[in-house]
């Protein structure tokens with residue numbers, strides 16, 4: 233919203249200890265615009281009191297690009313809307329990204345696995361602590377598609393769906409871990425195949441189809457003994473009509489976590505931007521899944537996911 237030469241900004245970016253590359257203004261007595269904070273000056277606790285009193289905050293049009301840059305770099309989520317500055321989830325996501333990067337670089341290193349376990353616990357805690365947590369986490373989930381960020385996104389979606397299905401904390405921890413590690417086996421596959429832009433040859437696809445089983449082998453080496461987690465990883469590409477892999481399981485032969493991960497996996501692939509395709513909106517993705525993939529995915533779960541998004 234614009235007001236003359238001044239443009240409304242997101243008030244939630246204001247935090248003690250922060251300085252911005254633009255000055256911040258407010259309307260005094262609804263008519264006169266006044267500067268509240270100079271560009272580059274750190275906000276202290278006294279300043280915060282003034283900010284609290286100001287109803288709306290603005291930047292001057294000539295500094296709007298600095299404001300937009302700031303938002304782009306820090307707080308723009310999937311929907312393109314700013315994510316709350318106060319949100320702690322931004323840092324969880326950043327930590328998770330780093331942990332997953334390390335894990336994919338060195339998947340059999342125990343300390344990397346332990347770090348990713350911590351991430352799962354943080355994500356589960358966030359889901360349980362705060363009704364809005366998952367919304368914030370989903371806002372932050374990045375648009376760009378890399379295996380490690382994809383893993384975090386799938387974990388976030390799976391945990392939100394699991395929470396919506398009233399799974400227990402223990403179950404959420406298992407599900408979150410299985411979702412985070414579901415594609416870990418890709419670390420054992422030639423990156424030329426993983427990153428190939430066009431469709432895979434029959435031979436390449438044969439290799440690609442090994443990643444769920446490779447994931448289980450790595451999991452076992454890392455000391456994962458939990459059957460639910462291992463099965464979540466192993467069967468995340470199974471399809472309800474038996475056309476999936478590695479075992480061609482049918483319907484309820486597929487374990488719940490694998491079904492959830494499968495739905496969240498497809499959802500993230502459709503809503504993420506890749507070099508060769510635009511991202512779909514959540515609505516478009518869910519609609520496509522319902523219309524075109526109804527023989528592959530568990531429709532009861534998909535309907536729950538649709539309800540959750542409503």
Ligand SMILES: [Fe+2]
Nearest residue numbers: 414415468469
């Ligand atoms: Fe996969």
Ligand SMILES: [Fe+2]
Nearest residue numbers: 382414415497
């Ligand atoms: Fe995946």
